[in-house]
Amino acid sequence: MGPLKGLRVLEFAGIGPGPFCGMVLADLGAEVVRLDRPDGPPGSRKDFVGRGRRSVALDLKAPGATDAVLRLAERADALIEGFRPGVMERLGLGPDVCRARNPRLVYGRMTGWGQDGPLAQAAGHDITYIALTGALWSIGRAGERPVPPLNLVGDYGGGGMLLAVGVLAALLEAKTSGRGQVVDAAMVDGAALLMAPTYAMLARGRWRNERGANMLDGAAPWYDTYECADGRWVAAGPIEPQFFAAMAGKMGLDPARFSGRMDPANWPALREELAAAFRARARDEWAAVFEGTDACVAPVLDLEEAPSHPHNAARGVFTEREGAVQPAPAPRFDRTPAEPGSPPLRGEHTEAVLAEWGFAAPEIAALREAGALPAPA
Numbered sequence: 001m002g003p004l005k006g007l008r009v010l011e012f013a014g015i016g017p018g019p020f021c022g023m024v025l026a027d028l029g030a031e032v033v034r035l036d037r038p039d040g041p042p043g044s045r046k047d048f049v050g051r052g053r054r055s056v057a058l059d060l061k062a063p064g065a066t067d068a069v070l071r072l073a074e075r076a077d078a079l080i081e082g083f084r085p086g087v088m089e090r091l092g093l094g095p096d097v098c099r100a101r102n103p104r105l106v107y108g109r110m111t112g113w114g115q116d117g118p119l120a121q122a123a124g125h126d127i128t129y130i131a132l133t134g135a136l137w138s139i140g141r142a143g144e145r146p147v148p149p150l151n152l153v154g155d156y157g158g159g160g161m162l163l164a165v166g167v168l169a170a171l172l173e174a175k176t177s178g179r180g181q182v183v184d185a186a187m188v189d190g191a192a193l194l195m196a197p198t199y200a201m202l203a204r205g206r207w208r209n210e211r212g213a214n215m216l217d218g219a220a221p222w223y224d225t226y227e228c229a230d231g232r233w234v235a236a237g238p239i240e241p242q243f244f245a246a247m248a249g250k251m252g253l254d255p256a257r258f259s260g261r262m263d264p265a266n267w268p269a270l271r272e273e274l275a276a277a278f279r280a281r282a283r284d285e286w287a288a289v290f291e292g293t294d295a296c297v298a299p300v301l302d303l304e305e306a307p308s309h310p311h312n313a314a315r316g317v318f319t320e321r322e323g324a325v326q327p328a329p330a331p332r333f334d335r336t337p338a339e340p341g342s343p344p345l346r347g348e349h350t351e352a353v354l355a356e357w358g359f360a361a362p363e364i365a366a367l368r369e370a371g372a373l374p375a376p377a
Helices: 017-027 065-074 095-101 126-131 152-177 187-194 196-203 241-250 264-278 283-290 310-315 350-356 361-369
Strands: 008-012 031-036 053-057 078-081 106-111 182-186 224-227 233-236 297-299 318-321 324-327
Touching: 008 017, 008 065, 017 031, 017 078, 017 106, 017 152, 031 065, 053 350, 065 095, 078 152, 095 106, 106 152, 126 152, 126 187, 152 182, 152 187, 182 187, 187 196, 224 264, 233 264, 233 283, 241 283, 283 297, 350 361
Parallel strands: 008 031, 008 078, 031 053, 078 106, 106 182
Antiparallel strands: 224 233, 233 297, 318 324
């Protein structure tokens, strides 16, 4: 299932964006084999970021392990790893060594700061990477501190998703050139790229370099959230005049009264009027009023409510597997639909994968005797 069926990916276990990339590739049909440490996390059927993989438990520092990985790399189309720069080289598994065994191998590297630069060896997390790109500075209310947008911007949007894009682009190029290449995916690079539209507006004088002062950062009263009578919230985003008119009409307000709504000087008064109007009804009453209209107003759903929303349910935006409600694969394909697989337990498929990827039974036994593979459960 999935458009990437037949693609083989070797994934070194990690956290954050690397596993997210592996999930995306596995969702789309790639055969993703994850190399887990024998003493690493045991795995869980509800760890659906790890879904769709098979797991091989291998001690990379044990005798014979390096050559075993190189043999797996010979049969892989792509490899993804998320260690600090230089770690794979010290293990004897750097891109030059792997590509000497498999010239077509695409070698995906996921880091926070990149493979080079003054900060390449420094530790970090999503919040530190987006802090250096202007993204974190731009999110928050006027006069208040910057607000972390979960870890969506650095780890997943700018990190794992762009690693997947880079790996797929390199694989496409390799079909023509016959040669793989290194994909240096850094979260700081990706977070900066996600800010391209904001920097473009700044360059054209359409964005102020401060928080809570712009049309899309919560300053404009028609792009914000409002509390309702029951203490829950709606999100309003009718930027265009016809959409604002649709919202105002549904709220019983005269759209003609807001002809000056684009002038920031009028925003405080307009916000007060909208806030008072939204407080007059409960969230789900407003949801019913705006459902299916062009008003661009939606209820703000929590994590337990979102999967049950009629639109999400109709499209199958969420799915339930292994007793866990989880986002379904995206995007959609009409001929080769994507399907989420089960998350593996650590080392669950060690012998099966090694056998399928060319290891004879005596070779597997020798790796186990050398301590590279854990004892059978």
